[in-house]
Amino acid sequence: MVYLDNGATTAPYPEVVETMKEVLQTYYGNPSSLHHLGVQSEKVLKQSRELTAKFLEVSPGEIVFTSGATESNNTAIKGIAFQYQNRGKHIITSAVEHPAVLDVCKQLQDIFGVRLTVLPVDSKGMVRLDDLKQAITDETILVSIMFVNNEVGSIQPIQEIGNYLKSFPKIFFHVDAVQAFGKIPVKPETLGIDLLSLSAHKFHGPKGTGILYVRKGTQLTPLLVGGGQEAKFRPGTENLAGIVGMVKAMRLTQQKLKDQPDALKRMRNRLVEGLQGLEGCYINSPEEGAPHILNLSVPGVKSEVLLHSLEDKGIYVSTKSACSSKLDRPSRVLMEMGLGEERARSALRISLSYENTIDEMDYFITTMKQVVPQLKQMLN
Amino acid sequence: MVYLDNGATTAPYPEVVETMKEVLQTYYGNPSSLHHLGVQSEKVLKQSRELTAKFLEVSPGEIVFTSGATESNNTAIKGIAFQYQNRGKHIITSAVEHPAVLDVCKQLQDIFGVRLTVLPVDSKGMVRLDDLKQAITDETILVSIMFVNNEVGSIQPIQEIGNYLKSFPKIFFHVDAVQAFGKIPVKPETLGIDLLSLSAHKFHGPKGTGILYVRKGTQLTPLLVGGGQEAKFRPGTENLAGIVGMVKAMRLTQQKLKDQPDALKRMRNRLVEGLQGLEGCYINSPEEGAPHILNLSVPGVKSEVLLHSLEDKGIYVSTKSACSSKLDRPSRVLMEMGLGEERARSALRISLSYENTIDEMDYFITTMKQVVPQLKQMLN
């Protein structure tokens, strides 16, 4: 099996599974309980928070553990919208956000009277700083832009936006960095980010755990209310096994990024070169995109058909983002990039992880060169 | 070690841990992915939903998997409040709810202009149907009453309330059944419940997973917005390992309730009898309360002190609900029951599970008889 769908989700590292098992068996006490079992759990939780903070180069008090990026995004965006509604009701986001950002903003627009500006992207899938500058008004309270696009891998100009927004102390900057962590450096503080979302299962951690970084001093109207855990930003009995598993996965992933900083890039380059010879195959990802995502189209061959043909050969890829893949629609992101419906209907996303190998890339290329002409012939 | 803090959280069953490990290793595909790995995960998810539905005697389409009861409660209460705000803005709840209900209602009151009625309780910790009847107005859209109180174990008259509310088709009935499942029968449909919350870690499942039952036809403004999973009631990549672990724990727990329907009750009775001879020790729980919770006070000895003395002997209990136990305040629930500050400051909660034994009860009784007089002497 050649698993090239790491943008949808990743297999947990064996070490992550082991450590989760240990936590489930040993540290099951409720971190809020006063007795020794509770104290032990609380200490494990504290250490998890400190390590997470260290990996992101922020303070432990700025780390909120959540149930995943969907929750992190909702907590951040709605939290700001409700908390600061007296300052203004205008939010800016981009057209290529994940639904867990874009649809949250739309919900705020539809139900809570928030005014929304959705920035377009260029042919590389990137927002333009100038567009952002023009969109800002006195009413703007939040800018939410993703770090790395999940379908094509475009890296947004987060540093530039962060720098620019520094002169607007009343505007908060949220970044969905789900596809960035472990692939490129993610340092919210130096990037000028106020809120940042991560999801563990995208870097070989368990599903159902995530992180929201909340810069010190940022207030949020809590989305979840309850027992007061996570400094009231995210109450509910803590999923300690998931959290520890996630932190372990963070550590291992950061280590890989450090030890083999070019590994993903090399695999991606191999794919690009290898596919050059394949007629009718177009690369949709920008050259300077994230190293782990390569989006391509074979106009004339519907995404799903190509996907299943590859599956027959043991290769697993996806058509677009996992959660929208069951809808038979052209890729929204490719449409926004202006690539046209034909390419948007025939797009495949190859998404890599450090667990993949160059050999697998070669196998993918060979298989494509075999499958695509066959399909084209059948479809003509 | 004698663990009597099962109301705070329980140790996952070994079978639950094993099955989670297997899911993490084998079914890591994203249920939304189109390829085989995704399809397999989707099937596992579907089966989980069907089993859950069977255990609760409802339809699979009415089951929403969440990250725990805090999220279930928030989703239900806010979901109704926003969805039906045009019908009215009045919510009724009780004074002895968990903060994950009461504080949600208060947030709606403080920030979103909802009118809130908080029903008082009698000396047994129970709401009176008459109070509820009087509180209902034309504006009422939601009644949220817990099934079993987490501090003292009072069982609320859910069936009566459910029956009564049947004549108000526009009022939704939400029940926080976190402390009820596995201890008493929980059948939302026959009880007239529209929304019901559960949390896996209270019945030997993993932390970070829960259930929201949403009766067919009930609309909710989603709290989390995103990729559309869980019929849009709760998007985000599904925590499959957690879900499967939870369903396994449900099955095992229901089996125990069936096989040994009196086990908990017998242990609780033993405690009550055994403590009768202990001077200055008062039982706060109503006789006809849930079989797994026994709340007691030793006036003059602060809860925390007794807790730590028991801990020295290897017995783990709690002072009140776990999440509020770090606050040095008298128990809110006991105050509401009119038991007075002295008893509310000296309360202990003993909470049982099927894993406890009669021998452990005897050990607890012996230890109390030894420790309490010592403490009283030291404190006099």
Place this chain on the structure above:
Amino acid sequence: MVQYDDILIRYGEMALKGKNRGMFEKQLADNIRRGIHDFPKAKVETAYGRMYVALNGEPYDGVAERIKKIFGITSLSPTKRVENFTLESIQEASLSLMKDIDPAPKTFKVEVKRTNKRFPHRSMEMNHLVGGFILKNMDGIKVDVHQPEVLLKVEIRNEGAFLTCVNVPGFGGLPVGTGGKAMLLLSGGIDSPVAGWLTMKRGMRIEGIHFESPPFTSERARQKVLDLAGIISEYGTGEMRVHMVPFTEIQTEIRQKCPEHYLITIMRRFMMRIAEAIAKKQKALALSTGESLGQVASQTIESMHTINNVTNYPILRPLVTMDKSEIMQIAHKIGTYETSILPFEDCCTIFVPKSPVTRPTVEKASEFERVLDIERLVQDAVERTEVVKASSKKEEQEQFDLF
């Protein structure tokens, strides 16, 4: 974001003449080294009468956050090093530094010092060349030679050009470890950590003494004290020993045998006796407490007099004249407040008499105590005392092998 190369450290040189200076600098360098141990590439260097930390790629913010706490430092400045001596690169670097200041300044002044005489432009000329370049490339900024918001210093030396424009104040004081040792009576409250911090400020090393009364006090209360010790140790040597004294027996004895209104007075006299005994063993020359006058009924001057009577040791009371609000302000500033307010029982909150005496006398206290075997109780508590090391270093705390 500017990548800084070094952090220049300034310390109160004026006060330090002669042979103390070497000791002072060495201790300060040691304390800084320990403070930034988890930024392994950063190196402390002393050269030509100044001290700086070469970042070698470590983040300025993270490193500065640690350093700026350390007692003995009056201020610090991040510096940018320009290795080649072209005018353009110095101008560009100056501009990037200015642009990095948040919020953007309205006025500035350039001060160039040239010790490398081979550099072609003289200092005065450079002031104009650099200043003019910034004026041309930044909006809304003016030169103010008298009271500039930002003073951009450019030093052109043989090793390179060094640029600084930010001056971050430190806490001053003397490096911990240069002034002997005191034993701090450390409860879990707001006051005693602040007292410890102030004691450290004058260069004293401190060790904590904490009185525990299990089962009245808990594991979390103990952890809280260790956390507090860890927080204040960051201002000194990065670690602190805490002596955990078992106090339950003494408290219950007093409670059972002495009049209730003298309970607190007698309890505190025991604390002093025990602290003195431990101080002797540890070769400390003073005790330090968080007492301030008139805060609570037990902190009257009469009370202080009666309690003080059991020891000849100097008792440092850095908070003695402060209002509660002043103390809280410091607690916030030094980062102990949030931990101090966690609501775990400590030994002083368990037995609270209904009407404690506000004007105790030595005579009465001694008389009431006569029923107790003072020597045995003290000796026994000292013998059973456990020493725990609190540390600001995470890896020296209890760690789980899970990650």
